[in-house]
Amino acid sequence: xxxxxxxxxxxxxxxxxxxxxxxxxxxxxRFGAAKSTVSEDLAIIRDVFAKEGLGRxxxxxxxxxxVRYVPHPSRETIAAVAEELCRELSSPDRILPGGFLxxxxxxxxxxxxxxVGEIFAAQFHGKAPDAVVTLETRGIPVALMTARALDxxxxxxxxxxxxxxxxxxxxxxxxxxxxxxxxxxxxxxALSPGMNVVIVDDFMKAGxxxxxxxxxxxxxxxxxAGIGVLVETAEPRQKLVREYLSLAVLEGVDVERRTVxxxxxxxxxxxx
Amino acid sequence: xxxxxxxxxxxxxxxxxxxxxxxxxxxxxRFGAAKSTVSEDLAIIRDVFAKEGLGRxxxxxxxxxxVRYVPHPSRETIAAVAEELCRELSSPDRILPGGFLxxxxxxxxxxxxxxVGEIFAAQFHGKAPDAVVTLETRGIPVALMTARALDxxxxxxxxxxxxxxxxxxxxxxxxxxxxxxxxxxxxxxALSPGMNVVIVDDFMKAGxxxxxxxxxxxxxxxxxAGIGVLVETAEPRQKLVREYLSLAVLEGVDVERRTVxxxxxxxxxxxx
Numbered sequence: 001x002x003x004x005x006x007x008x009x010x011x012x013x014x015x016x017x018x019x020x021x022x023x024x025x026x027x028x029x030r031f032g033a034a035k036s037t038v039s040e041d042l043a044i045i046r047d048v049f050a051k052e053g054l055g056r057x058x059x060x061x062x063x064x065x066x067v068r069y070v071p072h073p074s075r076e077t078i079a080a081v082a083e084e085l086c087r088e089l090s091s092p093d094r095i096l097p098g099g100f101l102x103x104x105x106x107x108x109x110x111x112x113x114x115x116v117g118e119i120f121a122a123q124f125h126g127k128a129p130d131a132v133v134t135l136e137t138r139g140i141p142v143a144l145m146t147a148r149a150l151d152x153x154x155x156x157x158x159x160x161x162x163x164x165x166x167x168x169x170x171x172x173x174x175x176x177x178x179x180x181x182x183x184x185x186x187x188x189x190a191l192s193p194g195m196n197v198v199i200v201d202d203f204m205k206a207g208x209x210x211x212x213x214x215x216x217x218x219x220x221x222x223x224x225a226g227i228g229v230l231v232e233t234a235e236p237r238q239k240l241v242r243e244y245l246s247l248a249v250l251e252g253v254d255v256e257r258r259t260v261x262x263x264x265x266x267x268x269x270x271x272x
Numbered sequence: 273x274x275x276x277x278x279x280x281x282x283x284x285x286x287x288x289x290x291x292x293x294x295x296x297x298x299x300x301x302r303f304g305a306a307k308s309t310v311s312e313d314l315a316i317i318r319d320v321f322a323k324e325g326l327g328r329x330x331x332x333x334x335x336x337x338x339v340r341y342v343p344h345p346s347r348e349t350i351a352a353v354a355e356e357l358c359r360e361l362s363s364p365d366r367i368l369p370g371g372f373l374x375x376x377x378x379x380x381x382x383x384x385x386x387x388v389g390e391i392f393a394a395q396f397h398g399k400a401p402d403a404v405v406t407l408e409t410r411g412i413p414v415a416l417m418t419a420r421a422l423d424x425x426x427x428x429x430x431x432x433x434x435x436x437x438x439x440x441x442x443x444x445x446x447x448x449x450x451x452x453x454x455x456x457x458x459x460x461x462a463l464s465p466g467m468n469v470v471i472v473d474d475f476m477k478a479g480x481x482x483x484x485x486x487x488x489x490x491x492x493x494x495x496x497a498g499i500g501v502l503v504e505t506a507e508p509r510q511k512l513v514r515e516y517l518s519l520a521v522l523e524g525v526d527v528e529r530r531t532v533x534x535x536x537x538x539x540x541x542x543x544x
Contacts, residue, residue: 001320002316003276004275004276004279004313004316005279005316005317005319006320007276007279007280007283008279008280008282008283008316008317008320008321009283009320009321009324009326010280011279011280011281011283011287012283012284012287012327013326015283015287015288016287016386017383020383030324041276044274044276044280045277045280047277048273048277048278048280048281049280049281049284052281052302054281054284054285055284096435096436096438097435098435100435100436100438101436102436102437102438102459102461104428104436104437104459104461104462105425105461105462108416108419108425108426108427108428109425109426110416110417110419110420110423110424110425110426111289111292111420111423113416114288114289114420136408136409137408137409137412137428137430138428140409140412140413140416141412141416141426144380144382144385144412144413144416144417145382145416147380147382148382148383148386151382151383152382153377153380153381153382154380154381154382154413155380156376156380156409156410158409163369163372164368164372164373164374164375164376165374165376166372187374187376189374189376189377190377
């Protein structure tokens with residue numbers, strides 16, 4: 001096989017499953033190439049990915065070693081994704097009675113959520129998370145894409161406990177939007193003590209849901225490595241969780257004038 | 273840039289977003305290569321992907337033309353995924369009180385659901401679906417991955433209608449597991465008349481949920497191009513929907529003897 005063809009195939013295999021370690025011998029066996037040749041191939045892929053902003057190819061040494069593709073969106077990509085999100089959110093067609101915004105199409109868009117998942121994954125990658133946790137329903141797509149980019153399992157917290165979840169841990173939390181006490185449950189089997197988890201959700205107002213998820217994760221003896229939300233509201237300024245990342249800040253919805261004020265979050269704009 | 277490096281980058285760009293059409297001029301501009309050179313590059317990628325069972329590179333002619341990567345799992349891959357699913361499902365540790373099986377970890381596994389999503393997408397690709405529809409909660413990961421592989425939006429049907437969904441269409445359906453009347457709602461904005469949709473869910477017993485989704489889709493003036501479920505039960509044999517694909521058939525759970533009988537579905541085994 002020609003080197004050029006082999007490189008296309010190797011790039012495909014690596015990109016198919018972000019963060020999974022592929023051993024050099026897997027490539028050696030599959031393509032019948034010498035180990036030194038495969039190493040050279042990987043150096044070429046690593047260099048072109050870096051040069052083109054297509055992500056990182058990392059080498060892991062040791063017995064379980066090999067190479068892996070790590071999504072690493074550039075500053076420009078992060079800014080572009082945040083701006084696309086803001087542009088979409090600011091459409092007056094999204095305004096619903098009561099000042100709500102229709103965002104179900106955005107939060108379940110596979111292509112947009114893939115890119116956001118890669119952004120969150122790249123931010124939390126250094127903390128070596130073992131799992132992503134989210135609350136059903138609208139947070140699931142972005143949480144799943146973050147978990148995919150990290151190659152870790154996703155644990156979905158339910159609003160009601162179901163027979164199919166087995167033994168569950170249930171906690172109460174204050175829902176920010178409705179300001180009432182609600183319940184969330186997670187299967188005992190979903191997390192283990194000592195795990196390091198990332199919490200991902202679509203929307204944060206007061207942060208009551210995120211706070212509830214932090215407390216629930218603590219009940220499992222697991223630690224929170226980070227929190228990522230797609231959109232936060234500007235008010236209240238004081239959230240119930242301290243450290244979190246958001247991509248967009250919703251400053252206000254004017255139902256009368258049919259305007260939506262939304263901007264990329266400071267974390268995004270300060271980076272660029 | 274060397275051809276080998278360019279091919280790795282082009283493969284990455286194509287694989288990153290399945291089914292999205294990339295114009296030749298996008299590659300020409302990005303890599304500063306002649307159009308004839310890019311065409312040759314794409315031919316090399318197409319050939320090696322075909323030879324290695326890594327998916328299809330399709331050329332679309334015309335003004336909006338270009339190339340796209342279409343996931344196309346081989347028969348062996350489909351059989352391997354179905355067998356992995358059955359092996360996982362047959363673990364006695366999954367047995368819960370009442371004969372339920374704990375499958376939440378499987379249905380939300382990013383790597384397993386990515387592969388299942390590609391299998392469903394490849395099966396329904398020929399019918400040119402415009403959207404994937406699922407019912408919250410456990411069907412979302414596999415439905416999202418199917419939508420990602422098809423590059424179409426995902427519409428999530430809710431069990432309760434919420435203010436953030438705007439005007440909704442609500443229908444009743446007979447839940448197979450509980451044999452009671454339940455309600456499902458989908459935002460008016462989620463689907464348009466004339467759309468061709470694929471229904472994807474994690475589990476089918478009598479098919480009541482799938483039947484409800486078919487009826488709901490019809491209320492939008494949309495057509496059903498296909499139904500895919502991860503696991504179906506062997507009983508009842510007669511389902512409430514006629515045509516559907518499943519990967520695994522659950523034949524029985526013996527709580528006393530702690531055994532789970534599950535096999536790949538006939539559609540999978542007959543192909544191999």
